[in-house]
Amino acid sequence: MTVTLADVAARAQVSPATVSRVLNGNYPVASSTRERVLRAVDELDYVLNGPASSLAAATSDLVGILVNDIADPFFGIMAAAIQSEIGGPGGRAGGERLGVVCNTGGSPERELTYLTLLQRQRAAAVVLTGGAIEDTAHAGAVAAKLRKLHEAGTRVVLCGRPPAPEAPEAIALTFDNRGGGRQLTEHLIGLGHRRLGYIAGPEERTTTRHRLEGHRAALDAHGIEDDPRRTVHGRYDRRSGYEATLELLRRDPSLTAVVAANDTVALGACAALRDSGLRIPGDVSVAGFDDLPFSIDVVPALTTVRLPLTEAGARAGRIAMGREEPPPGGIATVRGELMVRGSTGVPRT
Amino acid sequence: MTVTLADVAARAQVSPATVSRVLNGNYPVASSTRERVLRAVDELDYVLNGPASSLAAATSDLVGILVNDIADPFFGIMAAAIQSEIGGPGGRAGGERLGVVCNTGGSPERELTYLTLLQRQRAAAVVLTGGAIEDTAHAGAVAAKLRKLHEAGTRVVLCGRPPAPEAPEAIALTFDNRGGGRQLTEHLIGLGHRRLGYIAGPEERTTTRHRLEGHRAALDAHGIEDDPRRTVHGRYDRRSGYEATLELLRRDPSLTAVVAANDTVALGACAALRDSGLRIPGDVSVAGFDDLPFSIDVVPALTTVRLPLTEAGARAGRIAMGREEPPPGGIATVRGELMVRGSTGVPRT
């Protein structure tokens, strides 16, 4: 059988209550007693029963981190930052929480199921990362869940995700995707580009929509007509960028620039351009978004919008742990920074 | 207050026992009763109390996935694959498990603490990914924990990690890092290279050691002296690859090839070479390891050893869930495949 609190108590010649208090350190215990208890814990190699503890205390040390795609560094980096602040092992004393990363794969159902699972576990906090899905029914369902979680005492934080009007309790750290998208396109327009292709992410995603809106706002501000044929939607992966670029090129071979939904997509775009015999940026400029670590290393280095993923994640983690004040109004906008590098240049003449 | 089983029972006019049985579906319940119960569950918006359930049933639906660095796609890809098989939401019926990814950051203490945390939660299974740390004391401590976990009924699987002799219960899916490393270096030797630099990962890591051993075996097999000055150790990141390459170049400017510990490091190596005015592969060939998604997109595309991360992860996940037979002897070796691409060529004359 496994060792229980009672066993430790017996060995240390104290009551179970005292052992519990030593372990939780939330009640005065004479140091001699404490020592005796700790020795017994050690000798018996006792490990607290988490479920029992959670049940009795009506709290748990689980913190859920929902990501759309754990294999994507965009989420990996944020998750790492969040987890580092969750404390978990190595964190500051006491708050030993288990930061658990849940991979929704971008599926609404999985997102909901994970939320239920976390609710079931009475999670201490939940952090949702990345763009939300723009489906009224689903958004409503998620908002309802978030509200329930909040009511049950779970702290809810959105990181890199727009605020949910129906769940105002959720603290939101939102990326300024619109502003970033606009900056990027204005940079290209400033270089002289007039025929820009845009590879958008999956439809029905807030991130996709906002970045695209920024792009269009820039075009509009400069009196450039937004030909819908110059926009293609796809997934947030390299393959999709490759195919979308070929498609854009087919539709309009005179393009001088391609703006991608993110860096990974931009990578695919670069590959497609090269395979089509076009030089970057000599023939076509390429821009990405996010500034993932590899973006500076590709050749030519990618012009992109740097999002402070680590900083935002860390902040979200701290807020989730109640170690930092939420922003006023529960909403903060995190801006990106335009990184001009080698993949963009003046258009060919 | 939150809704409890008893509330549902009252509403459905049955006993709590019956509700529990309906929910778990492990006992015959008349279909009319079942329906009544399910309706009540729905109407009350009841969510099972996980801790209570785990306590009573002495089992939990948590599955731990330990990774060294969640921000590194190497681990992200494996974690995604494992989680997809854990079932979690979207998985096959019934087994709704919570696959939790724990980021150790490569720290031995955190690894141990996470294992304790998972033990505390009475995890259903634990999957450890990536290379182990070669410290006798730590390895022993981990092995002891794994044995304890196993005794407590937790399934233990190692994925991309060498078997632990002290914890033979743990199923191991090991990458053939040695063989891959050897293949890679033999490829370069075959091209005519004789002065190869090697950027190894952190010391005291099995992955590092095995890849390096493969490299040396290849050198040895071809009668090439292994000058220790041609090997530099560093972290598994781009920066480290950049610096190590400059160091290698300083030590021996006549190098014609650089073999990196992994693709990310290789990326940094490429950058350093370019910044030093050297062409790839014209002046210096570069090879990586892992074949991460971006490796085919960098210019020139990286010669590397492809590791079937997704397949291995999926298999580990299935084994952890008891849905696939463990390999005979509890150990399986997963081979890599040499991918020859543009970053390697004949040495300059």
Place this chain on the structure above:
DNA sequence: TCTTGCATAGAAAGCGCTTGCTGTCACGTT
């Protein structure tokens, strides 16, 4: 008609911990 047996439902005993409340003892106060 009286068992037997099966299918189903309920009663109740925990699972291992936390915590409010109740002592107990040793001091410092009046």
Place this chain on the structure above:
DNA sequence: AACGTGACAGCAAGCGCTTTCTATGCAAGA
């Protein structure tokens, strides 16, 4: 000398579920 007053420690009542064991009802077999 009687009496607060802290500082500790223990009792015992749950926390919300699972599961064993025990009814109960009813159809079928003897």
